[in-house]
Amino acid sequence: MAISRPTIRDVARQAGVSHQTVSRVINGKNDVSPETRTLVETAISQMGYHPSAIARSMARGQTHTLACISPNLTDYTLASVIEGAETEARQHDYFMLSSSSVDSESFRRLVDELVGHRRVDGLIVINPYSDKRFEHIPEDFPVVFVGAQSHQKDISSVCLDDEKVAYDATSHLISLGHTNIALVTGPHEEDCSQDRTAGYRRALKEANIPFNNAKVIEGDWSASSGQNALLSFVKNGNVPTAVFAQNDRMAMGVLRAARDVNLKVPSQLAVIGVDDMPLSSYFDPPLTTMRQDMPLIGQEATRMLLDIIQKKNTDLREVKLPAQLVVRQSTSEQGGDL
Known part of the structure; x- marks a missing residue:
């Protein structure tokens, strides 16, 4: 027999408050007295209550979902960026959607779907080859570019040097x-x-x-x-x-x-x-x-995007990461051999 999970109303009864008050505590509202907040937090702890991530997102006007748009999803280097971005997103309790866009028109449709319908809180755009794509992103929407910097808009970016x-x-x-x-x-x-x-x-x-x-x-x-x-x-x-x-x-x-x-x-x-x-x-x-x-580039892009979303750092930034020379057998002195 399945054990039922406690609900927000169960917590409210345990704490002797309304379920609206419990909701305000969960969502970090300030209009709750310290005594009431303690009662609610104690009830939550005792009952092992876990708030619904979806409900919390709706209450805060956020989806806790990000999107990563790439020219394709099979290229090793691009897939590695996405892997790093997804890993970092999970560490902050965000879900990362991945999609591909090969031209400006498909990019526009993706942006309309993801941003226009507010399905995501922010975008990571990998290798936006054409500046024509930039015009499809709303001015005030959180976005970070990977691999290029916009010449038309002030958008933060992460790339290899x-x-x-x-x-x-x-x-x-x-x-x-x-x-x-x-x-x-x-x-x-x-x-x-x-x-x-x-x-x-x-x-x-x-x-x-x-x-x-x-x-x-x-x-x-x-x-x-x-x-x-x-x-x-x-x-x-x-x-x-x-x-x-x-x-x-x-x-x-x-x-x-x-x-x-x-x-x-x-x-x-x-x-x-x-x-x-x-x-x-x-x-x-x-x-x-x-x-x-490449995974580090993805991680840095996600951290930068979350800083923008959470308003920790909204300044325009361009981060350039170094690369390391790895010498193998395809190079030697002219006329020499390894």
Whole structure:
């Protein structure tokens, strides 16, 4: 036989007050005397009463639900951000919804559903590639961006320090004696790709290595685009001694293309990426990369969003997190081998 859980009316009878008074105590209202508050809290403790989270949310005008909108839910790096965001939300008794949006129109529909109907208390938007998406978010609604900063609205953001990451990756190749360093970028319109290209160029400039646009090929973050990039360099007779791919997937494609054209890695071609995906250490050869803590980015985004919701800190903030160089067998001194 199931044991019935105590209700708010049971607590009221035990404390000798109305159920409205119990509700005010539960929701932290100030219009209750200290003596009455003590009576109610004692009754709650003795009876093991647990207030309904839904009822409390309704009373406070909050849902205790957040939403995370991402370009897709299957990409490892993006999924890791969401995992970190969900973990942090649970620690604060919030539920995190996850959804994907691939274009501005689907983003608008999602925002209308989640924000317009007040189904969530705040939004985390991952990699909002186009500023056109920003206009769909109400000015006063709590939101944090991950991976980009709005150029049109004052919105807080959390991201990797992409310029510094690319600078460090390129500097690693330069420290090994490489001067003929090719770059495989993400889509040029994305802030992340632009910042990583800027870091690459800064490292070259500081080493007095001329920037050559012919050594830069635009990819789309996929392995196939990295593969095609190196094959294009080879076809044009512009074979580098090192390649900085702006993510690990494109680096994986570069490694595949190197094998296809019989370029030995790392003795004839050094390769470095960004991310440190779980499979990166199993590439052939294992990939040197810049490790970014994606779950930490998600956690920081959730903490920032909750600060805004709870009005602990509503100041505009832009947090940039560092990455760590992980040296494996895909890089060595020019003409050398590991």
